[in-house]
Amino acid sequence: MNTAMPILPWQQQDWQHLQQYVLQKRIPQALLFTGNKGLGKQQLADQYAAALLCNAVKRDGTTCGQCQSCLLINAGTHPDILHVLPEEAGKNITIAQIRNLTSKLTLKPQFERYRVVIINPADAMNNAAANAFLKCLEEPTERTCIILITDKPSRLPATIISRCQKLNITAPDKTTLIDWLKQNNIHDDLEVLCSLTKGAPLLAQHAVTNQHIAIRNACFKQWTAIAKRQDHPVLVAEQWLAVPESALLFWLISWVMDLIKCVYRVQTGYLYNPDLTQVLQELAGQLELRSLYQLYDLLLISQQRLNTQINKQLMLEEILINWSNLNLK
Incomplete structure (x- = not known):
């Protein structure tokens, strides 16, 4: 995670929504990020997590990049950021992983600000894991924010969805997408890329790479x-x-x-x-x-x-x- 990464152009409105949580100190206990693949949901979640943990957040809600929390985030060693993901690509998030998370959440955050849990993809939780995770939402722990990320929200139980604030990341318009691709030195097959990736910039970049x-x-x-x-x-x-x-x-x-x-x-x-x-x-x-x-x-x-x-x-x-x-x- 890099606190210096800029907000992606098509996420400006979503970021303004999130920064209001930070600036007003009204942090939702659980957020659900949805949207197609390739729109930068993980990157936006990382930036939001960094803003929650930064000790000197700027007026625009971005991180200072210099405090102890920011340095730990950039080094990938901040103890109050917990990532839950499948142990192998294509596998489920298991009940053992959720139980391990639950045990960690019984302890207070190590620093004075927040603790952030990012689960991606949230739809990878099997039934047992999802049922166990529900307890985390029903009995929230101190200064903890949980971020669920998925491009298949229909696979999540309604009991989990109903307990989350929702943020749907949408694809940019064609002009914004093409401008972003050109800024990233992608100039060939632009029309085909836009069509094949359903307007998802990061998928288009991956396709070129x-x-x-x-x-x-x-x-x-x-x-x-x-x-x-x-x-x-x-x-x-x-x-x-x-x-x-x-x-x-x-x-x-x-x-x-x-x-x-x-x-x-x-x-x-x-x-x-x-x-x-x-x-x-x-x-x-x-x-x-x-x-x-x-x-x-x-x-x-x-x-x-x-x-x-x-x-x-x-x-x-x-x-x-x-x-x-x-x-x-």
Whole structure:
């Protein structure tokens, strides 16, 4: 965590809301940060936590960066910031982790200001963990603020949601997004990035860093090759194991959604993949709408199974074989 990080442009209004809590010393016991991935929810939570712990908060609610608390935060050793996250990527937050948190909260904060607990992603708590965590909300401890972060609030129990103040982080408008990308030396494929990442700036930045556009284009060529009987579904599925799973499933879903839109002759501006319009329109003219919807359902189910023990290669083979068969009709 770095107390010197600036507030992101699209979070200015959200930050003003949070800084009023700090300046007025009316700190909610629990905050729920929601919004799509890639909007900087964790960064905003870190900045708010730092402001709560800083010993000399500025008038704009930002940290001084020089007091003992700020120095400890920057070093990652502040004892009054507690992070709860899955022990392994894609795993649940367990009841043992929540019990460990509960035991720590029985003690007073070590410094004179607040103690901040950040749980991200909050929807990763399994049922037992969520039930145990509810006790933290029902019996708040001294000078403690709990921040829950999730892009899937529907997965949280209503009993937890109802006990939190809510802050929904929204995506910036297209102009703000493009300006921010340019300021971060991203100048190519801006329209495609905006569309594919649903206007999420940090996802767009991540996509550029990891060359997702080039990988996506290569996968699309293989996908169309399967439709034309120029490549084999099983061989492509094996090659796709090297592609990030969540990104790959999103691309596949976006291609099928665009095919459905093309069948209905939707304007190019409403497609997820405007740069692929010509090929998508050619494919759509040969496909049956009902079969496209069936493939779309399969992709959504597959997306939900990503965090399970499913065999990823078999999953991709099923998708691609269905896609291949669909093009026989």
